[in-house]
Amino acid sequence: MTVMVNMEEAGAMLDELAEELPAEFYRELNGGILLNPEAKRHPNEPGLYIMGEYHTHHALGRYIVIYYGSFARLYGGLPPAHWKRELRHTLRHEFTHHVESLAGARDLERKDEERMERYKRGIRSEE
Numbered sequence: 001m002t003v004m005v006n007m008e009e010a011g012a013m014l015d016e017l018a019e020e021l022p023a024e025f026y027r028e029l030n031g032g033i034l035l036n037p038e039a040k041r042h043p044n045e046p047g048l049y050i051m052g053e054y055h056t057h058h059a060l061g062r063y064i065v066i067y068y069g070s071f072a073r074l075y076g077g078l079p080p081a082h083w084k085r086e087l088r089h090t091l092r093h094e095f096t097h098h099v100e101s102l103a104g105a106r107d108l109e110r111k112d113e114e115r116m117e118r119y120k121r122g123i124r125s126e127e
Contacts, residue, residue, distance in 0.1 A: 004076045005083045007068050011035050013080070014066060017088050025095050028102060031055070031063025033091070039069030045119070049073055052090040054097035062101070064094040 005013070018033055042048040049070035056062050066087065075083055096108045 004072065005080050007035065007037055009080065010068050010071065010083065010087065013084050013087055014091065017084070017091050020088075021092075021095060025099060028062055029064070029098055030061035031057075033064045033066065036065050036067050037069055038067055039073045040067045045116070048119075051086070052094045054094045054101070056101060062098060064091070064098065066090060066094075 014033065014035055040050040040053075042050055050067060051070050051074075052064060052066045054062075054064055071083060071086065075086060093108070100106065100108055
């Protein structure tokens with residue numbers, strides 16, 4: 001029987017996963033990585049949950065938000081190993097946005113937009 005991962009356990013996993021990344025990735029990520037208890041739905045596609053976001057803000061700086069509630073809604077009854085795999089994927093995705101932002105690139109952002117357009121047209125694609 002599997003047990004849902006609580007927020008504290010998810011936070012510990014996220015801390016462990018963050019330690020896997022090289023120190024250089026954290027350059028200018030002055031707001032760090034935040035684990036938000038909320039589930040967040042996509043504003044234009046309410047059937048989709050947002051798992052994480054990368055933000056740049058004039059006052060708050062650069063930071064990553066991971067939405068625990070979104071993970072709980074999608075993976076609630078799945079084993080911790082599944083959560084960890086999905087958290088790793090999401091964290092690395094958001095770090096890619098961060099590193100690209102520092103370099104002035106938008107490749108992943110464009111790829112995300114293309115993926116959303118395919119989703120809207122009903123075309124499922126592999127990650």
